[in-house]
Amino acid sequence: xxxxxxxxxxxxxxxxxxxxxxxxxxxxxxxxxxxxxxxxxxxxxxxxxxxxxxxxxxxxxxxxxxxxxxxxxxxxxxxxxxxxxxxxxxxxxxxxxxxxxxxxxxxxxxxxxxxxxxxxxxxxxxxxxxxxxxxxxxxxxxxxxxxxxxxxxxxxxxxxxxxxxxxxxxxxxxxxxxxxxxxxxxxxxxxxxxxxxxxxxxxxxxxxxxxxxxxxxxxxxxxx
Ligand code: ZN
Numbered sequence: 177x178x179x180x181x182x183x184x185x186x187x188x189x190x191x192x193x194x195x196x197x198x199x200x201x202x203x204x205x206x207x208x209x210x211x212x213x214x215x216x217x218x219x220x221x222x223x224x225x226x227x228x229x230x231x232x233x234x235x236x237x238x239x240x241x242x243x244x245x246x247x248x249x250x251x252x253x254x255x256x257x258x259x260x261x262x263x264x265x266x267x268x269x270x271x272x273x274x275x276x277x278x279x280x281x282x283x284x285x286x287x288x289x290x291x292x293x294x295x296x297x298x299x300x301x302x303x304x305x306x307x308x309x310x311x312x313x314x315x316x317x318x319x320x321x322x323x324x325x326x327x328x329x330x331x332x333x334x335x336x337x338x339x340x341x342x343x344x345x346x347x348x349x350x351x352x353x354x355x356x357x358x359x360x361x362x363x364x365x366x367x368x369x370x371x372x373x374x375x376x377x378x379x380x381x382x383x384x385x386x387x388x389x390x391x392x393x394x395x396x397x398x399x400x
Pocket of ligand 1: 198199200247249281370371
């Protein structure tokens with residue numbers, strides 16, 4: 177059964193989730209911690225709809241395949257079709273966004289490293305079943321101040337990641353517009369906006385607390 181995005185007020189989005197369009201390096205500090213160059217254009221990839229699960233459920237991952245990393249990201253729910261949007265027209269991209277939430281972009285880091293070293297595609301490291309735990313989405317009444325948005329991840333009570341919209345290399349409207357130039361964004365698609373520094377190994381049994389300042393808090397656990 178396809179995952180259906182939900183709003184924080186309990187409403188279900190009228191359509192099941194489509195694709196999840198992601199950006200690889202949208203915070204300079206995170207690019208540096210993985211020894212990756214800071215990109216000139218957003219590095220885009222897609223996680224399939226089958227990778228989505230609710231962040232509120234116990235998190236499971238294919239631990240037998242090597243190290244699983246957490247990446248905490250601001251997630252956007254797309255409510256309108258957007259194609260070839262003008263990057264200079266923030267309002268055009270903003271109109272397509274109807275919700276804002278949090279996600280984990282779970283990554284099989286060892287698998288990804290081996291595939292990257294060979295120059296191979298690394299979908300299997302990012303697109304496995306359960307690779308995208310998603311929170312409920314805060315309905316967007318008005319366009320938020322993207323650069324003022326902040327979110328955190330604490331693991332077993334210790335803060336590990338702290339993201340600020342102002343630190344994004346490609347701010348939300350520009351990023352969403354650029355994505356729409358490669359992939360038509362459709363109602364029910366989700367956009368992940370990249371992870372700040374502090375990514376690390378997801379440990380079995382850990383408690384994760386994700387918070388979007390002033391809006392959303394989810395406490396979840398990794399399977400034992
Ligand atoms: Zn990511």
